[in-house]
Amino acid sequence: MNNMPIKSDLRFDSMLLSAICAEAKEKIVNGRAVQVRQIGEYEILMKITGATGTSWLLISAHPKYAHLNICSTAPQHAERWHSSFLFAMQRCVEGAKVRAIEQLDFDRLVRIEFIGRNEIGDAVRFYLMVELMGKHSNIVLVNEEGRIIDALKRLPSSINRYREVLPGRVYIRPPSHGCINPILADQEKIERALQAASREMTLRQWLQTTFHGMSDVLSSELLFKAGANGDEQVGSISSEQIEGILNALFWLQRIVAYGQFNPVCIRFSGSDKLIGCYPIELGHLLASDASENIIQEQCHSLCECISRWIGQRRFSDEFEQLKRSIQSRLERALRKLDERICSLQAQLEEAQLAEEWRVKGELLLSHAHEIEAGTTEVTLDDYRGGKVKIQLEPKLSPIENAQRYFAKYRHLKGARLHLSEVIANLTALAEKLRMLLKRLEGAQDMSALEEIRKGAEQLGLAKDSKVLPSADSGVADKLLRFTVADGFELFVGRSEHENMELITRVAKPDDLWMHVRGASGAHGILRRHSRASEFTQRAIEEAARIVAMRSKCKGKVAVDYTLAKYVRPIKGKQGKVTYTNHRTVVVNVDAQ
Secondary structure (H helix, E strand, C coil): CCCCCCCCCCCCCHHHHHHHHHHHHHHCCCCEEEEEEECCCCEEEEEEEECCEEEEEEEECCCCCCEEEEECCCCCCCCCECCHHHHHHHHHCCCCEEEEEEECCCCCEEEEEEEEECCCCCEEEEEEEEECCHHHCEEEEEECCCEEEEECCCECCCCCCCCCECCCCECCCCCCCCCECCCCCCHHHHHHHHHHCCCCCEHHHHHHHHECCCCHHHHHHHHHHHCCCCCCEHHHCCHHHHHHHHHHHHHHHHHHHHCCCCCEEEEECCCCCEEEEECCCCHHHHCCCCHHHEEEEECCCHHHHHHHHHHHHHHHHHHHHHHHHHHHHHHHHHHHHHHHHHHHHHHHHHHCCHHHHHHHHHHHHHCHHHCCCCCCEEEEECCCCCEEEEECCCCCCHHHHHHHHHHHHHHHHHHHHHHHHHHHHHHHHHHHHHHHHHHHHCCCCHHHHHHHHHHHHHCCCCCCCCCCCCCCCCCHHHCEEEECHHHCEEEECCCHHHHHHHHHHHCCCCCEEEEECCCCCCEEEEECCCCCCCCCHHHHHHHHHHHHHHCCCCCEEEEEEEEHHHEEECCCCCCCEEECCCEEEEEECCCC
């Protein structure tokens, strides 16, 4: 027997479509289409009134949820869309009578015939071709001459060379690949198809490639009825097995021809969530290894069951998509936090060596008269009789290099007091993110996701915000970068071009922009630790001093600073900006 486990993504197959068409013939044929709506990118909804009352015909050409259904009420909270196809439907179909609905060749293809009136009052026929074929699903409106009036998805030859689906073109059905309609096949045709098949082909492959509408579920049920498991090769099956296949196909023909449907809803034991529905009870599931965990319940209306099933599938997919989105944002923020913590820990280790920078600065001051301009490295005698190798910035004088080392010393000395606290705070934040991620793993409903989202907002992670924004990669790496008091990062431009890069590509709105007042020179961007962090006065003064030094200013220098969002480049003047809401700090470049 076939023990194929049930799939959680049961498709809307030809058997389901056949049962829906049978129900539609009773409810909407001879009714009148009084209203046509488009309720989404892929869904058309028609209100049809007739002798049996009012019904809503829902046609979906969604790439994942394509289906046709009859609803007793209009879907709630349906989004209204407008398109050229909707206007064509309203012009041709609204007010028209539903003459017939027919499934073609037991395929996922339905033709709905309407009889309406043209502009001068003559009776005209229109055909709605519903192609429910996965990502290739479509809805096409055709006139009585067989030409396309319009389609939900227009397909030019650049997309589909076999058949253009455009207004004015002759409508061509989707390719059948030579498949046979199993509902009309007699014994002779079935036996010929068996004889023509490859000897190595399995029975399951033969069913699915020979006949229209053979989904995994339906072919498994037919094989179960035939007493086969589907792995038998066509060339080795016995006469008894051939007879079983014939009887199974004849059984399918009787079900469809006489409408002997007995719809069931299928779910896992202990769960209200549907994993599918079908027009008949599936015997191969009852005989499978998973039968104890699967429940097939009789349902009063297949249409209502389909609405519930498709709705649950949509909700489940949207839930998982939102869950993955939140997870991605949290993981991205956590990675940035971990990187920042590692960077600060490295700075803390470096801060333990602060005295070395002071000694190097003092040695440079003592030997400044001995050092030639443009030198990149010197080795000097220290105060204990040893040798100290000192790296120099060749563009700076010996005194300026000494000032640079003293600035580094002051920063590192202050950093020892503050880095530990900053690292502890960031580590606590990282732990909260890990707790949110753990809660996210067990989240089962939208309310749980909403709580996690609010928790992320409280941590400064609303929507796509980043805990630790970093400079634009590829640009910031080329700029001068300093770490100033309290661990804040400073980027400095060395040219008009780099100054513009700072403003247009590196700076975030709440970063601090700096520039010497009333003089040309370097721009600086002081980067925040996080959106919630505040700049310290020590960090601002130290950053302003570096900007003043890079602008080749001496003595007491006034440096303006403001948030980057208040800075605007002047069009046509490279490196020039205007700014508002600024403050000024005065720094002494020579005082070390």
